[in-house]
Amino acid sequence: MRQYLFDAYELARLTETVNSAHKPIAEISIKIRPEEIYHYRHTSNWVKRLGLGTEESNQRTQAALDSLWAYALQLFVPLPGEAELVDANIVPDPATLRAAWEATVVPWLTGTGLSIPNPAEPATTSREQHTEHLITLLAEMQEVARIEGPDVKW
Amino acid sequence: MLTPDEIWQALRDVKDPEIPVVSVVEMGIVREVVVEAGRVTVTMTPTFSGCPALHVMKAEIENRVKQLGAESVEVIVALAPRWTTDWIADGARAKLKAFGLAPPPVHHGDVNVMFLDTASCPYCGSNDTSIKNTFGPTLCRTIYYCNACQQPFEQFKPV
Numbered sequence: 612m613r614q615y616l617f618d619a620y621e622l623a624r625l626t627e628t629v630n631s632a633h634k635p636i637a638e639i640s641i642k643i644r645p646e647e648i649y650h651y652r653h654t655s656n657w658v659k660r661l662g663l664g665t666e667e668s669n670q671r672t673q674a675a676l677d678s679l680w681a682y683a684l685q686l687f688v689p690l691p692g693e694a695e696l697v698d699a700n701i702v703p704d705p706a707t708l709r710a711a712w713e714a715t716v717v718p719w720l721t722g723t724g725l726s727i728p729n730p731a732e733p734a735t736t737s738r739e740q741h742t743e744h745l746i747t748l749l750a751e752m753q754e755v756a757r758i759e760g761p762d763v764k765w
Numbered sequence: 766m767l768t769p770d771e772i773w774q775a776l777r778d779v780k781d782p783e784i785p786v787v788s789v790v791e792m793g794i795v796r797e798v799v800v801e802a803g804r805v806t807v808t809m810t811p812t813f814s815g816c817p818a819l820h821v822m823k824a825e826i827e828n829r830v831k832q833l834g835a836e837s838v839e840v841i842v843a844l845a846p847r848w849t850t851d852w853i854a855d856g857a858r859a860k861l862k863a864f865g866l867a868p869p870p871v872h873h874g875d876v877n878v879m880f881l882d883t884a885s886c887p888y889c890g891s892n893d894t895s896i897k898n899t900f901g902p903t904l905c906r907t908i909y910y911c912n913a914c915q916q917p918f919e920q921f922k923p924v
Binding site for chain 1: 811813814844845847848849899900904907922924
């Protein structure tokens with residue numbers, strides 16, 4: 612579900628940044644967007660399969676959506692300095708992006724037997740701060756390196 | 766004195782490491798060859814943006830041109846214009862199929878057309894196939910199953 616919500620965001624964003632006034636962003640967006648369509652298709656089909664699967668798969672998928680929705684909405688909270696980039700047509704306006712994103716994910720999720728969580732407010736933690744999840748994530752990602760030590764050769 | 770034609774010809778020896786039956790020229794990866802006062806500049810473009818074969822192909826292109834006796838070789842990786850599967854040469858499509866990899870359909874730039882979700886089985890030619898996984902062993906391949914001859918196969922994704 613997390614990947615689905617993000618892929619929908621990324622596709623909406625790339626659809627806008629292909630027209631970025633900053634040429635390197637426009638060029639890489641033009642290159643990546645067709646590939647991103649595959650990512651979106653992959654995760655959207657999984658959401659559909661799970662949402663319309665069994666009673667249990669539906670409940671678990673709904674639970675994932677309930678816990679992630681507020682975090683997904685954070686993607687549209689402007690970051691410091693972002694307004695200047697929007698004014699210069701370098702990145703899209705987060706409000707425009709949110710409208711495009713909702714136009715994609717709301718009908719898809721409701722069409723797959725899921726309901727959109729209420730209220731539609733972003734999580735209150737800032738995107739400039741890490742959540743408590745980072746500690747366990749880092750611990751897991753660094754586990755092998757910590758066990759093997761710095762001198763290991765592969 | 767090396768000519769661009771000689772270099773283009775020699776680069777036909779450099780194969781795509783993941784699909785060793787086709788060359789980087791046939792795949793449309795080599796975009797331009799310029800020779801100026803003994804200095805060779807080859808412009809190439811990545812296929813998929815995360816393709817791990819890029820660096821291998823870049824090194825092999827450079828080595829192949831050096832073998833021809835070029836004093837100085839520079840390989841430039843250009844992102845624009847973006848590579849598309851429409852640039853794969855017709856002859857190479859037949860080679861992909863013989864290799865067991867369904868060639869990507871030509872879409873003329875309309876990337877949404879590709880979502881007809883059908884691929885012809887490279888083994889028996891049937892269109893009665895279904896997608897099993899959008900991401901196969903590499904980023905650029907989709908895994909299908911042929912309902913006619915009951916074999917799994919891969920398709921090179923159209924982009």
